[in-house]
Amino acid sequence: MAKLNPLQEQLLKAGLAKKSKVAEVARQQTKARQGKAPPTDAGIQREAERARLDKIERDRALEADRKARARDAELQSQARQIIHDKKVPRSGESEYRFSADGAIRTLLVNEDLRKKLSSGALVIARLGDRYELLPRGAGDKVRERVPDWIVLDHGQPGEAAPAGSSEDDEYYAQFKVPDDLMW
Template sequence: MAKANPLQEQLLKAGLVKKSKVAEVAREQHKAKHAKAASGPSEIQLEAERARAEKVERDRALEAERKTQARTAELRAQARQIINDRKVPRTGESEYRFVVDGAIRTLLVNDDLRRKLSSGALVIARIDDRFELLPRPAADKVRERDASMIVLDHGQATGSEPEASTSEDDAYYAQFKVPDDLMW
């Protein structure tokens, strides 16, 4: 008992407590004091750990978003490069009209280009504010990278829904025979 409490000393001198009882109380106080510190992390430490974990998760999410944006920008740049490298020169005086974003656009083409466009051998792609003609293989490569750059493609299937309805229609109309000599 190097450092005794002044109250404990007074109680000892007055004979109200025994020396062994004072030592026991001091040991209990010492254990209680040190047991609290070793019992576990405090509320502040838990909150700090939670904040650190949230920051790590936020940083991870931001990094994933940055990587996604970088990958999208890279694919868009590749698509632009394909369009610039593989575009078909447009010649002709005939106007070819098509709808993009609710507005009617016009390209000047010749008869050969018009046939290729309508058959799906050529596709119209948008790069910035201009439109370019692309052959089908190049258009497929552009579509893999950024499908929004392809604005007109007559050769692509529009989905399975219309095909299913036409097969039902064909089955229904098969019961009606059309004469061979019918003239329209």
């Protein structure tokens, strides 16, 4: 019979366990120790490989995110530099109103700048909390880098004028709109 541990001896002396039951439990423990092999090397290697692949995937995702943020910051810096270099100086006392961020904004411009804005030769770009006038070419460069910064562009090639029938055009041609109308 196997050597009894102190707890088993105490239980036997106290009469709480039978000798046959203690022997059976000892045999089961011996079988469990001998029959149960330590985890195989293949299992450990599989687990280590899976953990390594998970870490590589996480690192790859973090690196891609970091590169995307760096690219966005670089594009914003380029757009900011274009706006600083190419902005058109504003002068005048006439108010030019436009919609940005759900609110009506106002810039003071002269008649020449107003005509250029209306024709699409100038665009309005947002730079922080300010709005700047840019020539069309510079506005297109800013739009390539950060499209949200272009607030107003009347000459966008993608925008089509509302289609009306020729009958409507003929009818409304008889009503003249004054040139000096200001909104």
